[in-house]
Amino acid sequence: MFIPFLAREREAEMEQPQLGCSGAEAILNLPPSSSISIAYHPLFGPHDDLILLELDEKLLPEVLQQRITLRGQPDEDAVLCTRSKTYAVKFVGTSNSVFLIPPSDQSEFCENSLDCIGKDHDQQVVASVIKVAPGNMELVEVAPRLDKLKLLLSVNPYRFGEDIEMEDLEETEKSYTGLYKWDDLVEQVQASDEELRSALKALSAVEIGGYWRIVDDKYMDTILSMLLHDSVLNDWSLDLLNEDEVVSMLESDGFPQKLARHCLHVYGTKVDENVDKRVWRLDERRVCVHFAREILKEGKRKMDTFMVKWMQKIPEGMRASFDMLEGEVLTERLGVETWVRAFSVSSLPSSPAERFSILFRERPKWEWKDLQPYIRDLKVPGLSSEGLLLKFTRRTQPTLDAEPVFSAR
Amino acid sequence: MQIRVKCNCGEGNCPEWAILELQGAVEAQPSFQGRLQNLQIGILCRPSSQEVYTFTVGYHELTGSKVSLKKPLLVLKKTKHSDPDHEIGEGDFSSRVELEVIGVIRHRILFKTRPKAIISKPQPAMKERVGMPGSVVSNQTA
Numbered sequence: 001m002f003i004p005f006l007a008r009e010r011e012a013e014m015e016q017p018q019l020g021c022s023g024a025e026a027i028l029n030l031p032p033s034s035s036i037s038i039a040y041h042p043l044f045g046p047h048d049d050l051i052l053l054e055l056d057e058k059l060l061p062e063v064l065q066q067r068i069t070l071r072g073q074p075d076e077d078a079v080l081c082t083r084s085k086t087y088a089v090k091f092v093g094t095s096n097s098v099f100l101i102p103p104s105d106q107s108e109f110c111e112n113s114l115d116c117i118g119k120d121h122d123q124q125v126v127a128s129v130i131k132v133a134p135g136n137m138e139l140v141e142v143a144p145r146l147d148k149l150k151l152l153l154s155v156n157p158y159r160f161g162e163d164i165e166m167e168d169l170e171e172t173e174k175s176y177t178g179l180y181k182w183d184d185l186v187e188q189v190q191a192s193d194e195e196l197r198s199a200l201k202a203l204s205a206v207e208i209g210g211y212w213r214i215v216d217d218k219y220m221d222t223i224l225s226m227l228l229h230d231s232v233l234n235d236w237s238l239d240l241l242n243e244d245e246v247v248s249m250l251e252s253d254g255f256p257q258k259l260a261r262h263c264l265h266v267y268g269t270k271v272d273e274n275v276d277k278r279v280w281r282l283d284e285r286r287v288c289v290h291f292a293r294e295i296l297k298e299g300k301r302k303m304d305t306f307m308v309k310w311m312q313k314i315p316e317g318m319r320a321s322f323d324m325l326e327g328e329v330l331t332e333r334l335g336v337e338t339w340v341r342a343f344s345v346s347s348l349p350s351s352p353a354e355r356f357s358i359l360f361r362e363r364p365k366w367e368w369k370d371l372q373p374y375i376r377d378l379k380v381p382g383l384s385s386e387g388l389l390l391k392f393t394r395r396t397q398p399t400l401d402a403e404p405v406f407s408a409r
Numbered sequence: 410m411q412i413r414v415k416c417n418c419g420e421g422n423c424p425e426w427a428i429l430e431l432q433g434a435v436e437a438q439p440s441f442q443g444r445l446q447n448l449q450i451g452i453l454c455r456p457s458s459q460e461v462y463t464f465t466v467g468y469h470e471l472t473g474s475k476v477s478l479k480k481p482l483l484v485l486k487k488t489k490h491s492d493p494d495h496e497i498g499e500g501d502f503s504s505r506v507e508l509e510v511i512g513v514i515r516h517r518i519l520f521k522t523r524p525k526a527i528i529s530k531p532q533p534a535m536k537e538r539v540g541m542p543g544s545v546v547s548n549q550t551a
Contacts, residue, residue, distance in 0.1 A: 024427035027453065028475075028516055030462075035454035038429060038464070040445040051485040052514070054478075063483065063510060064423075068414040070508065099429040099450070100484075102512065106424060129429070129450065136482055187411050 022125050023104035038099070041128035043109055050100070052136035053089075071190050079142065081192040086144045093135035100131050141381040144191030146199045147349050152180055152188060153205055158213040158259075160222060179211040202346075206262040215262065221294055223263045224287070226253050228315045238317055241268065243278035288320040289328055293342060296329065300341035303331065327373030330362070345374050352378050356392040360408040367403050414485065416510040423510060426484050428517035429453070431464065431471055453518070462518050468527050473520030484512035 026036055055063070062068055062082045070089070072078040080087045102109055109130060156178030180188070189196055205214050230249045231238060243264060250260035267287050268280035291313040295306060307322075314320045327345040331338055343362065348355050352375075359366065359374055378388060389395065393406040418424070441448055451466035460475040488507045 024425055027427040027429070027518065028425060030453070030455045032455055032458040035452050037449055038451055038453050039447060039449040042446050044446050049487040051487060051508075053483040053485055054480050055483060056480055060481065060513075063414065063416055064418060066413060066416050070412040070414065071410070073410065096430050096432050097434050098517075099431075101427040101429065102484075103424045103426060106511065126449075127427070127453075133428075 023106065023127055024101045025103050026125055027101060027127050037126045038101075039126050039128055041102075041109060041130045044128070044130060047131040050131060050133075052100075052133055054136050054138050056139075069186075071186070073188070076145075076190060079145070079190045080139055081190075084192050084194040086142055086190065086192050086195060087139035088142045090138050090140060091135055092138050094133075098133040098135075099129040100133050101127050102130050143350065143379055143381065144189075144195040144199070146189065146191055146195070147351070149185065149189045149191070149196070149199055150203060152178070152185070153203060153212065153214045156213075157216040158206075158208060158219065159216045160219045179213075181210050182207075182212065185212060204262075204266045206258065206265075208258055215259065217293075217297075219259075220263065220266065221290070223250065223255055223259060224267055224290060226250060226255070227260075227263055227267075232316070238282040238315065240271065241280045241282065243280055246280070282315075282318075284318045284320075285324050287318060288314055288324050292320075292325055292328065293344070296340065296342040300339045303338040303340050306340045327376075330370075345377065348374065350378070352380055352388055352392060356408070364407055366406045368406070369403075371406055412506055412508055414508045414510060418510060418513075423483075423513040426512040426514045428482075428514055429464070429520075430517050431473070431520040435466060462520075464518075464520055465527070466524070469524035470527050471520035471524050472522055473518055475516055475518050477516055478514065482514040483510050484514065485509065486511045 022036070030036055059068070059082060067083050069081050070078045071081055078089050080089050109128075185196060186193070191199065200212060203214055204220075205212050207213075227246060227250060228238075230236070230246070230253070231241070234245075234249070236242075236245070241264070243261070246264065247257055247260040250263070251257050264280045267290065268282045271279040271281050288310075292306075292310055295301065295309050295313070301309070310320055328342065329340050330343040331340050333339075348358055355375065355378060359371070363370075375385070375388065378385070380388060383391070389406065392409060394409050395404050395406055397404045416423070435450060437445055437448060451464055454463045454465070455461070456463060462473050462475065464471040464473065485508050488509070490505045490507065
C-alpha cells in the first residue's frame with residue numbers, strides 16, 4: 001500500500017498557504033488525494049475540564065441563546081434544564097480511542113501554531129489531538145424533581161396576621177428562614193423554569209413581598225368564607241364576581257389585597273375578558289373540595305354525618321357531589337358503617353416508585369376506579385400509564401367480566 | 410445551585426471540532442510514555458473523493474470513513490473560580506463552576522476495522538519524519 005506516500009507527494013506540490021499547524025477544519029475538509037499528519041498537541045493531556053455533551057439538534061438553539069442551565073445541590077445528581085424540560089445527565093464511557101482535535105484557531109490552545117511550525121522540518125500539515133475522550137455525557141428526559149419544592153414551601157406557610165407582624169418588625173428582625181425568592185428556588189429545585197412555574201401554580205403558591213409562599217389552609221378558609229359571606233350580603237353572583245369589588249370589599253374586611261386576589265386565583269376562573277372589568281367565576285369543584293377537606297381535617301367521619309356537614313357548608317347556588325372528591329378521600333366499610341377520610345393525591349410523592357409504595361401501604365388491593373385518581377398525574381417521560389402499571393403493579397382479574405384489581409409487585 | 414451554560418458562539422457559529430475514533434488503544438513506544446506532547450501519531454489520508462480514509466500508525470494501516478453524528482456533541486469547558494463575593498450558603502465554599510460551550514462536533518472519522526499490517530518496508534512518508542515515534546496500534550477489542 002503506497003497510497004499515503006503518493007498522496008504526500010501530491011500534497012507537497014500543492015501545499016503553499018497552510019503550512020505548519022492546522023486543526024479540525026483541515027481534517028473535516030481534507031481534499032481528496034491528500035493527507036495530514038496527526039500528532040499529540042503540545043498541550044496534550046487528560047484535560048478533565050473538557051467535557052463532551054451529546055444533545056439533540058433541536059436543543060442547540062437554546063444552547064446558543066444561553067438558556068441551558070445545570071441545576072442541583074452538591075449531594076444531588078445534576079440535571080440539565082432547558083426552558084421547559086428537565087434532563088438527567090449520564091456519563092457514557094467508551095473503550096474506543098476518541099481523539100479530540102480542536103480547530104486551529106481555538107484560543108485556549110493557540111500556542112500550538114508557534115510551537116510546531118519550527119519543529120516540523122518538512123512543513124507538513126499537522127492536526128493536533130488535545131485529549132483522548134473517555135466518553136461523553138448524554139441526556140435523558142426526566143420528570144422534574146418537584147417534591148422538594150413542596151417541602152421547602154411547607155416549612156413556613158403564610159399565616160393570618162403575618163402581614164401586620166411583618167410591618168411591626170424592623171427590617172433586620174424579620175425571619176427569613178423558610179422563605180424563598182424565585183432565584184432561591186431555581187438554585188434549590190431540579191426543574192426547568194416552566195415546570196417550576198406550573199408547579200408553583202399547582203401548589204397555589206403566591207409571591208408575597210418577593211417570596212414564594214403557600215398560604216396556610218386555615219387562612220385560605222377564612223378568606224374564602226368571608227368572600228362567600230360578602231357575596232351573600234352584596235347579592236353578588238358567584239358566576240360573575242367583579243374582581244375590583246371583591247378585592248376592595250375583602251380589603252375592608254382586613255385582608256391584604258394580594259391575598260384577596262390570590263383567593264380568586266385559587267378558587268375561581270377568569271370569565272371571558274372582553275370587558276374592561278375583570279370578572280371571575282368561582283369554581284364549584286374547587287370550592288366544594290375545599291370544604292370537604294376542612295371537615296375531614298380532624299379525622300375520619302361516618303359517611304352520613306360527613307355528607308350532612310358538607311352540604312351545610314356548600315354555598316348557595318353550588319351543588320356538591322361525591323364524585324368531586326376523587327383523589328381526595330377514601331371510603332372504607334367498617335361493619336355496617338361507611339367511613340370517609342382524607343387522602344389527597346396532592347400530598348403524595350411524585351416519583352412513581354414512592355407513590356405506588358405509599359398507595360399499597362395504604363391499601364394492599366386497589367380497584368381501577370379507586371386507583372386511577374391517585375396515579376393519573378404521574379408522568380414519566382418515555383413511559384405510558386400502562387407501562388407504569390406494568391412496572392409497579394400486579395394486575396389480577398378473578399373472572400373475565402370482573403373489575404381488575406391491582407396489588408404490589 | 411445553578412450553572413448557566415455560557416455560549417459566546419452566537420448565530421450558530423460554534424467552532425467545529427473533529428474526532429478521530431478507533432477501536433482499541435494507541436500505544437507509544439515505552440521511551441515516549443509520559444511525554445506524548447508533539448509526538449506524531451500517524452498519517453491520515455483521504456485517497457479518493459469518497460469519504461473513506463486511511464490512518465497509518467507505525468506499521469499499521471486502518472481504514473475508516475467519515476460519519477455524521479446522529480446528535481451533535483458540544484465541547485464544554487469547565488472553569489472553577491473561587492469567588493468570595495458569591496456565597497451560596499452557610500459553610501459552603503463557593504468555588505463557582507462555569508461551563509462554556511467552546512465547540513461543537515458533528516462528524517467523526519471512525520476506524521472500526523482491525524489494523525492491517527503494512528508488510529512492505531516502512532514508508533518514506535513515515536521515515537523522513539523527525540522523531541518518528543513508531544506508534545503502534547494495539548487492537549484490544551474488535
